[in-house]
Amino acid sequence: xxxxxxxxxxxPVFEEAPVELRCNYSSSVxxxxxxxxxxxNQGLQLLLKYLSGSTLVKGINGFEAEFNKSQTSFHLxxxxxxxxxxxEYFCAVSRWSGGGADGLTFGKGTxxxxxx
Amino acid sequence: xxxxxxxxxxxxxxxGTSVKIECRSLDFQATTMFWYRQFPKQSLxxxxxxxxxxxxxxxxxxxxxxxxxxHASLTLSTLxxxxxxxxxxxxxxxxxxxxxxxxxxxxxRLLVL
Numbered sequence: 001x002x003x004x005x006x007x008x009x010x011x012p013v014f015e016e017a018p019v020e021l022r023c024n025y026s027s028s029v030x031x032x033x034x035x036x037x038x039x040x041n042q043g044l045q046l047l048l049k050y051l052s053g054s055t056l057v058k059g060i061n062g063f064e065a066e067f068n069k070s071q072t073s074f075h076l077x078x079x080x081x082x083x084x085x086x087x088e089y090f091c092a093v094s095r096w097s098g099g100g101a102d103g104l105t106f107g108k109g110t111x112x113x114x115x116x
Numbered sequence: 117x118x119x120x121x122x123x124x125x126x127x128x129x130x131x132g133t134s135v136k137i138e139c140r141s142l143d144f145q146a147t148t149m150f151w152y153r154q155f156p157k158q159s160l161x162x163x164x165x166x167x168x169x170x171x172x173x174x175x176x177x178x179x180x181x182x183x184x185x186x187h188a189s190l191t192l193s194t195l196x197x198x199x200x201x202x203x204x205x206x207x208x209x210x211x212x213x214x215x216x217x218x219x220x221x222x223x224x225r226l227l228v229l
Binding site for chain 2: 034036041042043044045046049051090094102103104105106107108109
């Protein structure tokens with residue numbers, strides 16, 4: 001089984017400042033890692049994913065994340081945030097079996113609050 | 117990118133009634149779809165895996181007789197909440213995987229009075 005820990009339930013940041021949202025995972029097998037964003041009363045939008053290859057992955061809206069296998073982490077970063085980045089951010093992991101995908105295991109989410 | 121739709125987007129029903137939620141993959145086929153549940157200000161919890169042409173598989177603690185899943189075609193899965201009660205009020209979200217990722221529907225908000 002897999003588990004995901006998002007260490008911060010809420011992160012306040014001033015506009016144009018950098019931000020890092022932390023995510024750690026545990027799993028007995030190899031996993032694939034994702035970050036999703038959820039705006040109020042909406043579904044989930046994929047920000048970025050790590051399947052294999054380069055450990056630094058770039059996503060939409062200027063976000064990037066780095067996979068660190070030794071520390072079992074997949075922290076999300078943005079060098080300069082905007083008011084529109086205010087949302088809930090979820091880190092998730094999935095096993096990927098040869099026959100297809102498994103359901104995702106989500107962290108509890110981090111509420112990113114951008115202050116003007 | 118791939119699109120997944122859900123219908124309805126929100127529903128209010130009386131306690132004891134059944135509610136059906138549809139999940140469609142609009143531009144790709146999905147032999148597997150997933151159903152999640154999200155309580156207010158909480159994370160998403162996987163409820164079940166919907167399999168086209170076979171029975172759904174449920175996560176531990178999810179009542180399969182209460183949450184009926186039917187994967188009727190390669191683009192449609194339905195979740196029926198039977199004899200709904202107020203504690204079933206939640207945000208239900210489906211997803212459909214491709215080779216590299218999963219695409220989520222916009223969610224269905226259910227309120228049981």
